[in-house]
Amino acid sequence: MALTPASAQSAKNSASKTQAAAAKPICLVANFRTLALETYNPDERSTKTETWLKTHGSDCSIDQILIIRANRAHWLGNADSASLMGMVDAIAETKLRGQPLLLAQLYGAQGFENKASTETTSTTPNAAALPPKPAAPAVPVAAVVVAPAVTPAKP
Numbered sequence: 001m002a003l004t005p006a007s008a009q010s011a012k013n014s015a016s017k018t019q020a021a022a023a024k025p026i027c028l029v030a031n032f033r034t035l036a037l038e039t040y041n042p043d044e045r046s047t048k049t050e051t052w053l054k055t056h057g058s059d060c061s062i063d064q065i066l067i068i069r070a071n072r073a074h075w076l077g078n079a080d081s082a083s084l085m086g087m088v089d090a091i092a093e094t095k096l097r098g099q100p101l102l103l104a105q106l107y108g109a110q111g112f113e114n115k116a117s118t119e120t121t122s123t124t125p126n127a128a129a130l131p132p133k134p135a136a137p138a139v140p141v142a143a144v145v146v147a148p149a150v151t152p153a154k155p
């Protein structure tokens with residue numbers, strides 16, 4: 001197949017699109033985790049993960065951000081900070097824009113109650129709801145009769 005000017009331009013555009021796609025940052029939680037766990041120095045770990053979040057955070061899905069959020073303290077250790085927490089939360093908020101119920105879940109806002117997916121019911125009443133049992137009547141000491149010990153007769 002001979003290359004015509006149109007096909008050459010098409011090949012050039014295709015190559016530049018491939019290079020642009022390769023250069024576009026992508027979000028892989030594994031990369032964040034590996035970066036955090038492989039960097040020993042807490043100051044360096046903080047700087048590297050902050051840079052990673054600035055570069056890749058906007059490309060992450062809400063699920064990926066929530067995974068990072070849930071594991072942040074474990075993966076970052078002493079490098080974890082209010083600043084990094086704020087960055088992760090800001091990315092999550094951006095992803096949840098227009099979804100107030102999910103945003104309330106993110107911060108555990110009051111007025112939102114988590115309910116169990118199953119409920120346990122019982123046919124017996126709750127012990128705390130039952131009235132206390134009356135105390136047994138006290139037996140006066142004078143009413144106690146002590147019988148003398150009987151020894152069997154010897155044959």
